[in-house]
Amino acid sequence: MERSPRHGHEAPTIANLEIYTKARQQCVVEIEDGTRISMNAQSWLSYPLEKRDTTSIGLSGEAYVVTSSNTLIVSTMKGKVTATASDFVIKSAKDYTKMILNNGKLDLYSYSLKKSETLYCPNDLGVLMVGFSDQSGSPVDTLFRVENMDFEMAKMWTRKVRTYKNVPLIVFVDEMSRWEGFTIKRWDCLPKNKLITASVHYQSAKEEVYSAIKDAGVLLYEEKGMLSFCPEDGRNRVAVIERRKHHE
Structure with a gap:
């Protein structure tokens, strides 16, 4: 400019x-x-x-x-x-x-x-x-x-393939939420001291990000672009599905 x-x-x-x-x-x-x-x-x-x-x-x-x-x-x-x-x-x-x-x-x-x-x-x-x-x-x-x-990890988002090795889960989720545009319901529900290893291409679908998190042994729940790591949201979701099946 x-x-x-x-x-x-x-x-x-x-x-x-x-x-x-x-x-x-x-x-x-x-x-x-x-x-x-x-x-x-x-x-x-x-x-x-x-x-x-x-x-x-x-x-x-x-x-x-x-x-x-x-x-x-x-x-x-x-x-x-x-x-x-x-x-x-x-x-x-x-x-x-x-x-x-x-x-x-x-x-x-x-x-x-x-x-x-x-x-x-x-x-x-x-x-x-x-x-x-x-x-x-x-x-x-x-x-x-x-x-x-x-520094290279801080600059990882500039690469086509973002590779993370044993990084804190909260760092990975923070970077992916900025890139993909999803919102975290409550950050305090993310497991503490949890590490993740994953490689994500910048054109990958967000479902690959979800899979990487699940492969790290962390449960998450998604609804209309909102992600939750809170256990109660998982229980509530199961209860809603069971009620729907019952009515059907």
Whole structure:
């Protein structure tokens, strides 16, 4: 994307160009300084039409970013990322911003805490999320850095065949729900400490995802795009089927 000089033309009627991706969609955006942003499914990007001294975008969802030698600022709901000549995966939502660095250096800044955390080593993880105060129990943001995470796993969604080996079930379900577009009824019903090994082609039907989860020994129940891992939903479903058979 490149912004054209006005040359006496009227200013644009909108402040930002906005790009959305749906389920099973990805989009690669290259902006005028050479920065490339690969957006995952169900993501949003905002790009200001007015030229500024520093390139700045807004992002919600998930993206793999390769910046140029110019400074890039990525604004999220909870903070902002400042990066130059680096590449990283970023994931943001209302309650968190997370990223893993591959090369270069970046700063993750918290609006509420008014401080930043610097990522400078490959596989550094930066997290800005809602936590809780030990004293009052009130929600408060936390900002921290973790070393030696798996960048290639964080970038797995960019591949045609996504291969997962002994990854936490919640990670697999989170990635597949974003890609396929299904909703999880209650995340707290997912079995804790359950691992899964599976390979999923990006064009595979969602039923293959369901099968992979079942092959890992986990029961799930699907209805109108809503997935449940709660045992009571399974019992209720069986009861409904039995009642229907009885009436028939």
